[in-house]
Amino acid sequence: MEWKSYEAKWQAKWKTAKLFVPNKKGKKFFLTVPYPYTSGAFHIGHGRTYTTGDVIARYKRHQGLNVLFPMAFHISGSPIISISDKIKAGDKKTIEMYKQYIHLYEKDKKKAEQILSSFTEPKAVADFFATKIIQDFQSLGYSIDWTRQFNTGEPSYNSFVEWQFMRLKDRDVIKKDKHPVIFSIKEAQPVGEDDIKDGDTDKVSIQEFTAIKFKFKQGFLVAATLRPETVFGATNLWLNPDADYVWTKVEKEEWLISVQAAEKLGYQKHEVKLAEKIKGSKLMGQSVKNIVGNERELPILPASFVDPDHATGVVYSVPAHAPYDWQGLADLRKDRKFGELAGSIEPIVIIDLVGWKVPAQEICENMGITNQNDSKLEEATAKLYKEEFYKGKLNSKCSKFAGIDINKIKDKVKLKLKKARHADIFFETSRKAQTRSGSKVIVAVLKDQWFIDYSPAWWKKQAHSWIDKMFIYPDKYRKLFHDSFDWLDKRPCARNKGLGTRFPFDTSWVIESLSDSTIYMAFYTIVGLIRQAKLKKEQLKPELFDFVFFGKGNLTAVSKTTGVAAELLKDMRAEFEYWYPNDLRHTAPAHVSNHLSFFVLHHIAIFPDTEWPRGISLNELLIREGVKMSKSKGNVIPLTDIANKYGADLYRLYVISSADLNTVVDWKEKDVLAARSKLARFVEIMEAAANAEARKPISQIDRWLVSRFYSALDKTTEHMDKTRFRDAMIDIFFKLLNDISWFEKRADKPAELIRTIAADWLIAMAPVIPHISEEYWNRLGQNGFVSVAPWPKIKKGAINKQAEFEEKFVQQFFDDMRRVIKMTAKKPKKILVYTALDWKYKALKLVANEKQAAMKKLDKFDNKKLAAKTLQSFIKQRVWELDRPRIDELGILRQLNNMVKHEFGAELVIDDNYDPLDKKSKAMPFRPAVYLE
C-alpha cells in the first residue's frame, strides 16, 4: 500500500509547521478527550475514542474555528504504584505482562531488560508509557497540541488540585464521616477489586444487614437480616449448634454473636470487647424475647444452614415467608430432643400475597424440597422474595405498618428500629472473599473518611437544569446523567495509598484519582505559560488561581504575593478567558455516571455559569471479530502496530465509518480489507484526477456528477455537524465511489471532470483520512495544508435536481431492462423502447395537482375505463408527494445507444411505428416499455 509511506512525511510537516498549536485568534473551539492513564500499552479499542476526538477537532478547524485539542497523562491512584510494587516483589504474571508491553516498542532484549528493571520506580512506568502513547498518537495523525502536555503528578498540577479542593470546601461540600469499605485484616488496609482474588470476574460488594436485638439474659442475641420487616413474623431463633458464640461488649450493651461476627464487629464499631465463649449447642431450647416485633418468647433452635461466618451468625426464623426457615422447622420435627417444640411452632403469616396462604410452605412443596441442605432452597428464596417484594403487602399483624407494600416499607422499618435502638447495622461482604495473597476480606468502617458531599439540593438542581442545556450525543445519555445526579451522594475523595496530590486539609491522605481530574481542562489553558516561565510550586498559590480563573484580587497584590510578573498573570487570565468554557468533551459512556458527572458538578460548584461545559459526546467500544479484546483471550491488536500493519488512514476510516458513535465497532479483518480496497479506489481516482486537466461540466452526465457530489457534500456537512460521522462517510465516500463508477461508464474523459471537484472532495475527506488528503492536495497543486483548508461551500447551481432525476431515470431504465432480459432468458439483438402515451402524462399531472379529486374528471379522457385505472394507480403512489421534474424522456433515451450496446450487446431502437406487441400502450410516464427482438 503506497499511501502508508507518506503518512510519516505529513506528520513531520504538520509538526514543523506547528499546524495544531493554536494562537489566540478568531472564534475558538476547545475540545478535550480525557487524558489516558499511563499504566500500559494501548490497543485499537482505546484508539477509537481518540480517533473520534481527532476527527471532531479536524472538522472544526475546517470550519474556520481556532481549535485547541490538548492532551495530558493521568498517573494518580494505585495502579502504577502497584505495578512497581509487584515487579519489585518479583510477581511473575506482572513481569511477563510488562515484558510483552515493552517488547511492542523495544525489540532489543538488553534494552528491554533495562526498561523493565527501571519499572520498580513508578515514575519510570508512567514516563515510559506516556512517551509511547505520544508516539502512537502521532503515528495515527492526531492533531493534538502537544505543547500543553503534563502529568497529574507534577507539582504545578498538585497546586491546581489543592486549589480546587479549597474552593470546594468554600462551597461546604468537603465532609468527614465514617464509611464502610472492603478491608483486609492482615494488611490492615482497604482493598479494591484488583486486590481481591477473582475480584474482576466475581465482584464483591458491601451488604448492609439490619442487626435486630432479641432480649436474652444480660443482653441481646443479635440476629442479622436483609428483610427487617419480617421481624413481625419471627417464631424462633436459629443458631448453628457446632459454632462458637461469644458475649461481646458493644458500646454499653452486651451482644451474643458468633466468634467470627465479633471479630468483624471490632472493625465496624469503636468499642468491642470479648468475654466468654459458648458452644451453640449449649444454648438450644432456651428462649429470647422479641421486643420489637410481636413481644413473643422465641425458642432457640439448631439449624445447620446457619453460617457463623456470615453476618452475626444468628438468624431469626420466619417460617411463613422464608423457605429455609420453613424447611428447618420441618426437619426438626423429626428430632428427638426438639421435635415436639418444633412441632408446636405455627408459622405467622405477615405478608398478604394474592394466591398464596403460607408462601414458604407452598413453594417448598411445589419445588419438591425435602431437607434444609437442598440446593434448591436458594432458588426458592429468591423467587419468593421477588414475588413478595413486588406484590406483597404487610398485614394487620404488623401494627402500624399494616397495609403498606413491601417494596416501600423496608427502609422505614429499618430506620424505626434503629432509632428505638432495637436494631443496628452490620456490614457483610456479598460473598466470602480473600485477597490475592490469601488473607481474609471483611467489611470495616473507617472513622475519618473524607468525602465530597454531592447531596446538596442546590447542586443537584443546577446540574439537572444545566445538563438539559448541554449538547449531548448520543442523546439517550442525557437521561443517564439525570439519574446519576440523583443517585450521587457522599463519595470518598481521599485515600491512604496511591500517587496524586496530598489532601490539603489533612496531608496524611492522598486525593482520590477521579476527584483530582474533574476541572483540569482549565489547567490546559495555562500550563504552557507556567512551563515557559518555569513557575515554581510555591508561586502557584491559591491567590494565583483565584486571579487567573475568577479574575479575583488585585493584580499588583497577587503579583507581589506570588512573585509572578503582572504581565504573565494577565496573560494567563487572558488565555483562560479566551479558551474557556470547554466546548466539547469526548469519551466513552462508561464515564457518564462517574467522571463526566463530576466534571459537570465540579464546574458548577467552582465556576460561574459562563465557564460551564457546553457539550459531551460519547462513543461505544470496539470489539474484534465479535468478541471483546482481552489479554486472556490473546486477541488484542496493539495500537502501536496500526500504522505499520494497516496505515493510519485505513484505521481511521474503518473506525469512523463502520459504526455510528452509539454502536459497537466490530473490527473484522474481512471488512477492514474491504475498506482498504475502497480506499485504494479513492487513491486511484485522485491519482487520475491529479494527472488530468480540469474541465467544465459539458454534458448532462457531467452536471449529474457535480450535482451528486455537492448534494452529498451538503448532507455530509449536516451529518458532521451532528457528529454522525458514519452517515457522513457513507455519503461522501462510499456512495460517491459508486457514483464515480457509474459516471466513468457514462462519460468521456471522466478524470478531467473529477478534477474539478477533487479539491473539495479532499477537504471533505481530510478529517478522516488526513494523510491521503494532504498528499493529493499537494499533488493537485493546492496551496498550504488541506488540514486547515476551509470547508467547501456548495457552489451556486451545482446541485441540479433535474440532472439527478434524469440520471435516475436512466438507471431505472437499465434496471428494468436487465429484469426483462433476465425473464425472457434470451439475448436480444434489438431493444425497442416506447415512451408512454401523451394522455398518461396528462393524467399524471392531473393527479399531481388535484390528488384524489382527479377521479371526478374522468370525462376528460377518451377511454374512461383505462383512465380510471391509471388515475387510481397514480393516487396510490401519491405522486403529488414525489416532486418529479418534467424530463425529456425521448431525448435522454436517444443518447443511450452506445451504453446499451456495451451493456447488453443489442441495438437500441426508438420507433413508435414498429410495435408488434402494442407495448406502447403499456408504458407509463418515466417507465418506458421495452420489446426485445
Place this chain on the structure above:
RNA sequence: GCGGGGGUGGCGGAGCCUGGUCAAACGCGCAGGACUGAGACUCCUGUGGUAAGUACCUGCAAGGGUUCAAAUCCCUUCUCCCGCACCA
C-alpha cells in the same frame, strides 16, 4: 436489587425520535458471469416468494391496540446486554 439500552434478512448492522418515498441503506457471506495460465485480486449481476415486466403477496422477537397507513406510535409478554462508589 438500583439504573440504562436493545431484539430487523444467512451474518454484522441502518431505519425507528419527525408513521407513508421500506423487501428494508452500507457492508460481509453466498451464487452466476467477465477477466485470467490459474485464482484467495478486481469488475458486473443476482441474493424472501410469485410474475415476459414497472406489480402483488409474506415479512422487521411474540401477542394485542391506535391509524386510511406501523419495523416506526401505545399496551402486554418473552428475551439479551451494559454500569453501579473509592475503581482508573
